[in-house]
Amino acid sequence: MVKEVERAGIPIVQMANLVLVAKNIGANRIVPTISIPHPLGDPNTPKEEQWKLRYHRVGIALQGLMTDIEQQTVFDV
Amino acid sequence: MKKAIVYLNQFFGQIGGESSADHLPEIKEGGVGPALELDRQLQHAQITHTVVCGDNYISENKEDAVTQILKLLSDKEFDIFISGPAFKAGRYGLACGAVNKAVHDTFSVPVLTSMHTENPGVDMYKQDLIIFSGGESVMSMVEDLRKLAAYADKILTDQPLGTAEEEGYHVRGNRHQIWREDKVCAADRVVDMLLKKIHDQPFESELPIPEMDRVPIAPPVSDLTTARIAVLTSGGVVPVNNPDHIQSASATRWGKYSIEGMQRLEAGVFKTIHGGYDPTAINADPNRCLPIDALRAYETEGKIGHLYDFFYSTVGTGVTQSDAGRMGREIVADLLSAGIDAVIMTST
Incomplete structure (x- = not known):
C-alpha cells in the first residue's frame, strides 16, 4: 500500500512498529512506533506522556515528509 | 451436458487477419476454429457459442468492446467461459484477460485462458485470473487446448483442483488451506526446514516470498x-x-x-x-x-x-x-x- 502511494509520486511516511517488515517490503521513509497494539501511546503511562510521545513521533513523520533522502531511511525518534 | 462459451480474436474466429482487426464484437452459434477442437476435447461441456472480436477494436476501445461482449452474453446460459489460447500475441492476450475478468465479474462463472509467460496479458491479469501456461505460437494449439479442456472438465465435475504448479497455470499468489497427503504437521515441517537451513542444505519454503519490487523514492514536500x-x-x-x-x-x-x-x-x-x-x-x-x-x-x-x-x-x-x-x-x-x-x- 505504501509502495503504491509512492509509485504515484506522493511522498509517504510509514509509522510502524515492525520496522524490519516495513524495510523489507520497501517503504522508503519509516518512523518507528512503540508497539503493535498501541503504536502511538502506551496505556500504562499517563495521558500526558502518551500525548507527548504521539505529538513527537508525528512531528518526526512530518519532518520525514520534508526530508530529501537518497535511500531507505528509518528516522531517529 | 454443461455449456461453454469461447472468446476468440478475428484471426482465430475466422473473420480475417490484420485487415479485419477492427472487427466489432459478434457472437456465433457453436464453435469456430480452435473452439471446434476444444469442443472435441471437452468431455463434460458443449461449446454453444463463440464470441469474436478484432484485436485492434478491443485494444483501442476496451470499455466499449467489453460492454458489447457482455451484452451479447447477457441472454445466454453458460457454465464456463474460455478465451484463447493467446500464445505470445500481446493484444489478443490483453483482450482475453479483459474479457475473462469482465465475464467473471458479471456472470460469476469460472473463466479460463491460456498464454505464453511473456504475453503482457499474464502480468496484467494473472493475479485475478487462471491463465494456463501456454506455448509461444499456434504450433502448441492442441496441447494448450488440452490443458484448458482438462481443467474445465475438472471444474465442471467438481473434482479436487490442484495448485497452480500442479495444474500448470500462472501462479496467482493466492494462498489455500489444504490437507496434506503425508499428514506431517507444520511443526515437524518447519523444524526440518530449519535443520536443513542450519546445515546449508537446500529446502523449499512453503511460503515463497514474491520477488522484490522497489519503488523510487518520492521527492519530499517542499512546504x-x-x-x-x-x-x-x-x-x-x-x-x-x-x-x-x-x-x-x-x-x-x-x-x-x-x-x-x-x-x-x-x-x-x-x-x-x-x-x-x-x-x-x-x-x-x-x-x-x-x-x-x-x-x-x-x-x-x-x-x-x-x-x-x-x-x-x-x-x-x-x-x-x-x-x-x-x-x-x-x-x-x-x-x-x-x-x-x-x-x-x-x-x-
Whole structure:
C-alpha cells in the first residue's frame, strides 16, 4: 500500500512498529512506533506522556515528509 | 451436458487477419476454429457459442468492446467461459484477460485462458485470473487446448483442483488451506526446514516470498505549511458499525471515513476491527493508532496546511500482496483526485 502511494509520486511516511517488515517490503521513509497494539501511546503511562510521545513521533513523520533522502531511511525518534 | 462459451480474436474466429482487426464484437452459434477442437476435447461441456472480436477494436476501445461482449452474453446460459489460447500475441492476450475478468465479474462463472509467460496479458491479469501456461505460437494449439479442456472438465465435475504448479497455470499468489497427503504437521515441517537451513542444505519454503519490487523514492514536500496531508492505516480503525464490512483478517476491502471537524478520534465512535492484535488499547483511544489529535495540533499551529477530511483504513493481517497492491492503487486514485500532497500511513 505504501509502495503504491509512492509509485504515484506522493511522498509517504510509514509509522510502524515492525520496522524490519516495513524495510523489507520497501517503504522508503519509516518512523518507528512503540508497539503493535498501541503504536502511538502506551496505556500504562499517563495521558500526558502518551500525548507527548504521539505529538513527537508525528512531528518526526512530518519532518520525514520534508526530508530529501537518497535511500531507505528509518528516522531517529 | 454443461455449456461453454469461447472468446476468440478475428484471426482465430475466422473473420480475417490484420485487415479485419477492427472487427466489432459478434457472437456465433457453436464453435469456430480452435473452439471446434476444444469442443472435441471437452468431455463434460458443449461449446454453444463463440464470441469474436478484432484485436485492434478491443485494444483501442476496451470499455466499449467489453460492454458489447457482455451484452451479447447477457441472454445466454453458460457454465464456463474460455478465451484463447493467446500464445505470445500481446493484444489478443490483453483482450482475453479483459474479457475473462469482465465475464467473471458479471456472470460469476469460472473463466479460463491460456498464454505464453511473456504475453503482457499474464502480468496484467494473472493475479485475478487462471491463465494456463501456454506455448509461444499456434504450433502448441492442441496441447494448450488440452490443458484448458482438462481443467474445465475438472471444474465442471467438481473434482479436487490442484495448485497452480500442479495444474500448470500462472501462479496467482493466492494462498489455500489444504490437507496434506503425508499428514506431517507444520511443526515437524518447519523444524526440518530449519535443520536443513542450519546445515546449508537446500529446502523449499512453503511460503515463497514474491520477488522484490522497489519503488523510487518520492521527492519530499517542499512546504508542509501549504500541503494537504492524508492518513492511512492498516490498523483496522473504522466507525464502530464498520459500515464497509471490512474483514478482520485477509481483508479485501478498505474504507474512507470522515474526520471533518473532529479534533481527535473518540472511543465509542471509532474502534478497530483488526483481528491480529488485542484491540483494547486502540478501542480505548483510537488516536493511539491513527494520530488525528496530534495532526490536528500541527494543523492548528500552521505546521501543515490541511489535514484531509477523510482517513483511509483497512486491516493489514493476512492480506495477500496482490490484494494490498490493488487496494493501494484504488486508494491512490482517490488521493490523486483529492489533490493530496503527502501521506502518513500507520501500521500495527
